[in-house]
Amino acid sequence: MPPPTKIAAAQQVRQLLHLDLVRSEKATVHLTTFVVSAVSTILITRAFLALTGYPQIGGDTGLHIAHVLPGGLLMLAGLVTGFAFIGRGPRPVAALLGGVGFGLFIDEVGKFVTADNDYFFEPAPAIMYVVFVTLVVAAQAGRRRRPLSDQEKVANAAHVLVDGLAGRLPDRRRQEVLRTLDAISTVKGAQQLRDLLADVEPRVSPLPQRFELLWHRVTAALARVASSRFAVTVVATLLVLQALGATAVVVSLWRANESYVLVTAGTLTGTAVCLICTTVGLWRWRTGAGRAAVEWLQRSALTSLLVTQVFHFAASQFTAVAGLGVDLLLLGVTSSILRTRFAPP
Template sequence: MGDTPVGGSAYRRPVPSPKKITAARQVRQQLHLDLVRSEKATVHLTTFVVSAVSTIMITRGYLALTGYPQIGGDSGLHVAHVLPGGLLMLAALVMGFAFIGRGPRPVAALVGGVGFGLFLDEVGKFVTADNDYFFGPAPAIMYVVFVLLVVTAQVGRHRRPLSDREKVANAAHVLVDGLAGRLPDSRRQEVLRTLDSISDVRGAQQLRDLLADVEPRVSPLPQRFEVLWRRIAAALARVASSRFAVTVVTALLVLQALGAAVVVISLWRASESYRLITAGTLTGTAVSVAFIGLGLWRWRAGDGRTAVEWLQRSALSSLLITQVFHFAASPFTAVAGVVVDLLLLGLASSILRTGSTRASGEVGATG
């Protein structure tokens, strides 16, 4: 009581001096290693995870169809597919070392994901004394690895958005491709819109002027392939920009989630391992449906972009949870499910890219 200041006020923490504040800021900067975050980091990580999961599913499906052959036969040699997986991851690293600009990053994410999928597919051999490829908990180990990757990316994205300085730095990174004649016009326009929203960062206007003068990339594809690609891209854009695009994605997600659950239940076998498979599939289905519900809720509230992002999470949860367990019950239908999930992820990304979510305001207003 005698130590309480006059007036009964509680103790206040001492205000740090400006020198201490500066020192603390310097420590934080050193801990962050002065790294500039990429605005496409989540996109590239999603590509990496999706290609890795797809590789695992396709590899196991192929091995099941062909009776699990071994490269090397009876010669005493066994070339495990972890070796080409390591070579593909090496190729992805070399792409990052050898080239500058944005060009190699999507390819490196895809190639590295395929390599990592081939590597992780043999995790059962790495954690068992008898090199058991069919080790029961192997799918769970793979699942934990991928979930940690996706959750870390999502948390990092929403916890601290890119600052204006980081956005300008990303635009400067894109300019590298523009100066080399490798920048698509759609990407250039996207960066110009970002720079238009930034006015108080040094160099933003000068960078905008440079990007505005960059010549669009001339496609290296032959004329026939270029026309075919444009037709496919135009068809996807029409679907994504349709007012029914979100409805179609939602309906397919519901059918996809419930279909996996129905297949697993219809193949029910009274065994301890199958109970785990069924529980995992039903859990993945529940998570997917919950994300769909959140997406519909945000859609009716008028927040179309967030709604589509929740639908993306639903497709990802189906890919990372449902199909992993579904594969153990029915490899063939699981591979088909992976293809559907990939198409839904691509369609959701196209919806976000084309901006067709702006129709959500009308839905929210009438709902």
């Protein structure tokens, strides 16, 4: 057994590394928003540039305003949003703005790593892939390795209370937090927070009625799809068809032009991982592990978005953008299934 001095030193090192920061229970959700919006921005930007013949902002004036600049401004806007406002509301907005800005920024990575500022640098998709996958894998591994403590759950409930006191807390979110506090009622401060949350006024929607109605229609449509007994089967089928379709497109282009070796390898890797995740999801579904099954299908859709479509785009912008739309739809459906049919773990 190590001596007490070494144990104390190890504890001090851990505290220093953690910086005594309280983790957010929605960190994975916000990171997913960031990554999905960033990858979507890359694919949409490159499709737009291909359609318009790669124009340069600035024309014949001798100036070239690269889209890394508005990307930096959007990342700045995301940071300022997080600094300037309190409560739960700013974080999804900051994640979205930061994701779009980071997508515009990293889309030009080829210019930063080549002597001739080559925007079409072939390994660029691989660089983007490594960045995004590292973000997602690190976040998932960190949360699974060290779940939130009861004290951190109470702290998150206190953070939600900020919106409640301002009259901006949806009742659905309030009920979710109340259930969490009921489960940890013996923790210091949990009961007092529960009493305060139970007394807050319901949210008054800040959105105009038309936008609120549109949002409710979208969420209701996803909920209807998620409630179908065929939803999981349809999601799995679409994932398999999309993976095989992307592979067929890229392999056919590689046969016509052997310079697509890296693109083909990346697409095949993404397809293989998608098929493995989908197979595991279907197997878990058949064994009765419903939530775990849907989570595996969600991983398959994320892999398709983060790996398959990124490499696929280097070969065919337009089919990759179509794949982007399907991936976003599947992510929405799987998230709705988890939200409406399975209680949080």
